[in-house]
């Protein structure tokens with residue numbers, strides 16, 4: 001087994017319900033220490049694929065290998081941790097009781113539970129009933145639970161939905177830490193803005209097909225979407241600036257121009273040439289949301 005590549009390998013994996021392919025010949029790899037975001041519209045097949053990896057859904061065609069093991073086997077399950085979208089706890093247990101219970105189920109010492117509570121910032125709340133936890137605290141407890149037993153692969157299904165921006169940032173910091181310690185991380189989310197800086201690769205599912213799988217920069221190059229320039233005009237000059245650059249007026253002061261990536265420098269030069277008529281220029285590359293919209297369109301091959 002030593003010579004095998006140590007990663008999650010999904011090779012043309014297919015899942016059918018009746019005659020419909022919910023996951024259709026999807027191929028994807030996630031290596032140790034890599035964070036991959038799985039994006040897709042509601043019903044695109046993200047949860048189905050995750051459950052196939054975890055051995056909770058059968059693989060009807062193709063192959064999945066979790067760090068050298070088949071999904072659902074004892075070794076395959078031991079390699080994975082899973083945080084489902086709506087993780088349920090016994091609300092009458094304290095955080096510490098819940099985590100110690102899980103530690104025992106995973107054959108870990110109770111001490112491991114205490115260390116993890118500290119790491120996810122719940123040491124002070126460890127003796128409170130989970131029923132009194134906020135949603136952010138419950139998600140962090142769920143992540144601590146998923147971290148027990150040092151899994152090689154962590155699968156997180158929309159882990160930040162319903163969390164406020166600070167809680168989401170704290171949560172992603174923990175995910176980064178997991179990856180830094182060598183875990184492969186596969187996570188789904190609809191909160192695209194945060195993912196931009198938080199993942200090594202973006203994989204997009206559309207109707208069960210994988211339509212993109214690359215780092216953000218590579219996706220940008222592949223999509224070739226326009227770059228937007230926002231040019232802020234001097235107070236009395238917005239009409240003139242809009243006229244001379246041929247852009248759209250955004251508001252009383254700004255003009256927006258769209259251009260191909262290759263034209264960017266020329267367009268910046270045009271705006272700069274207006275001298276004192278222009279106060280400022282912002283360059284806005286396509287966001288992950290723009291890219292997501294592009295790759296999710298059904299008419300993109």
Ligand SMILES: Nc1ncnc2c1ncn2[C@@H]1O[C@H](COP(=O)(O)OP(=O)(O)OP(=O)(O)O)[C@@H](O)[C@H]1O
Pocket residue numbers: 017022040041042043044045046047048049
């Ligand atoms: N047990 C089942 N029987 C029949 N169809 C199913 C079953 N489970 C899932 N599906 C279908 O498979 C498709 C993909 O569902 P899945 O939950 O994987 O999507 P998702 O990408 O996770 O969506 P969401 O973002 O809404 O969570 C849906 O059309 C769903 O109705």
